[in-house]
Amino acid sequence: MQPRVISFASINVDEVYSIPHIVRPGETLTSTRRQQNAGGKGANASVAAARAGAPVHVVGKIGSDGLWVRDIIEHAGANVSLVQVLDDTATGRAIIQVDVSGENAIFLFPGANHKLTETDAHRAFAQFARGDWLLLTNETTAVAEAIVQAHQIGIQVLWNPAPMHDDPLLTNRVVGLVDVLVVNESELLRLTQQISDDDCQDSFEVMARLVMNELGCRVVVATLGSSGCIGLVRRPTSNAHTIPIAGSSTDISIISGSGGDDTDDIDDIRVISMCCSPIRMEQVIDTTAAGDTWVGFFVAELARAQGESPESIGAHAALTPAMVGRAMTVATYASGITVTRMGAVPSIPMREEVEAFIRTKKHE
Numbered sequence: 001m002q003p004r005v006i007s008f009a010s011i012n013v014d015e016v017y018s019i020p021h022i023v024r025p026g027e028t029l030t031s032t033r034r035q036q037n038a039g040g041k042g043a044n045a046s047v048a049a050a051r052a053g054a055p056v057h058v059v060g061k062i063g064s065d066g067l068w069v070r071d072i073i074e075h076a077g078a079n080v081s082l083v084q085v086l087d088d089t090a091t092g093r094a095i096i097q098v099d100v101s102g103e104n105a106i107f108l109f110p111g112a113n114h115k116l117t118e119t120d121a122h123r124a125f126a127q128f129a130r131g132d133w134l135l136l137t138n139e140t141t142a143v144a145e146a147i148v149q150a151h152q153i154g155i156q157v158l159w160n161p162a163p164m165h166d167d168p169l170l171t172n173r174v175v176g177l178v179d180v181l182v183v184n185e186s187e188l189l190r191l192t193q194q195i196s197d198d199d200c201q202d203s204f205e206v207m208a209r210l211v212m213n214e215l216g217c218r219v220v221v222a223t224l225g226s227s228g229c230i231g232l233v234r235r236p237t238s239n240a241h242t243i244p245i246a247g248s249s250t251d252i253s254i255i256s257g258s259g260g261d262d263t264d265d266i267d268d269i270r271v272i273s274m275c276c277s278p279i280r281m282e283q284v285i286d287t288t289a290a291g292d293t294w295v296g297f298f299v300a301e302l303a304r305a306q307g308e309s310p311e312s313i314g315a316h317a318a319l320t321p322a323m324v325g326r327a328m329t330v331a332t333y334a335s336g337i338t339v340t341r342m343g344a345v346p347s348i349p350m351r352e353e354v355e356a357f358i359r360t361k362k363h364e
Contacts, residue, residue: 009042048296066091130154
């Protein structure tokens with residue numbers, strides 16, 4: 001049976017303003033367009049995972065002003081029975097500037113997202129089992145508490161520490177408890193700075209390896225925007241089941257023992273952006289939900305692969321490089337579609353669209 005995805009989620013009302021350029025200090029600009037959409041990093045990733053075909057259950061809190069956002073998440077295919085409606089708190093808000101090149105700047109009002117507690121995690125996780133996935137970001141309270149409780153039950157943890165906080169205490173509390181870590185370039189740099197005394201002038205691969213070893217993760221993935229993405233995977237035991245990579249050899253490069261040591265048990269995966277995100281710059285409209293779409297499709301693909309290979313589930317099992325490589329590829333195609341559309345949730349594609357996009361690009 002395919003593992004379920006429990007999304008400990010931030011849920012926001014997104015107010016999106018189209019502007020000529022990101023507002024500078026002391027500057028006033030007139031927006032050419034305003035949209036109000038469902039959003040929040042947790043909500044976006046939940047919708048992406050559901051549209052990718054995963055059984056998703058959302059744990060979150062909203063105010064009465066966010067009921068329509070909950071309905072949109074549910075309509076996307078996620079279970080929202082664990083989303084609580086608070087009478088005395090407003091739903092989280094995100095004020096998003098999007099410039100003519102598709103780049104964005106965001107500030108947040110956390111609202112009900114900062115009402116999530118350790119007790120909420122405990123009550124929710126009691127309904128799930130070993131082998132299910134916990135997906136969470138840094139936009140809610142009780143992040144470390146949720147990770148600790150999930151690990152105790154045997155729930156696999158995928159943590160996307162975004163937005164990245166300068167909080168070494170949070171990082172220290174989750175050492176050894178996170179199975180899969182997904183970060184972008186800036187998050188990887190700041191996380192490395194938290195756990196290392198060096199000047200962080202190393203390559204992304206070296207920083208990812210340092211973070212992997214310090215946090216004890218099975219998998220670390222760094223998304224690098226137009227440069228594609230890299231992943232590090234602890235090599236599975238010799239009897240682990242492996243699935244073939246469903247993609248051409250130009251999509252994925254897997255290098256065993258990339259640290260240069262014959263005893264190295266870490267494989268290096270690189271997804272080449274020219275194949276997996278073949279979006280011309282003039283097609284980029286809005287990058288707001290690109291990272292969340294990537295994370296949602298990625299965890300959905302991991303869950304799908306584990307449904308076919310249940311022996312890969314568990315503390316002493318492993319996600320194989322093939323599983324991770326395939327998930328990275330599909331996630332990169334999905335986010336490549338997202339950036340060509342406006343808004344957060346409205347921009348997230350269906351699985352069928354992503355599969356069609358992959359087929360089209362492989363025949364070009």
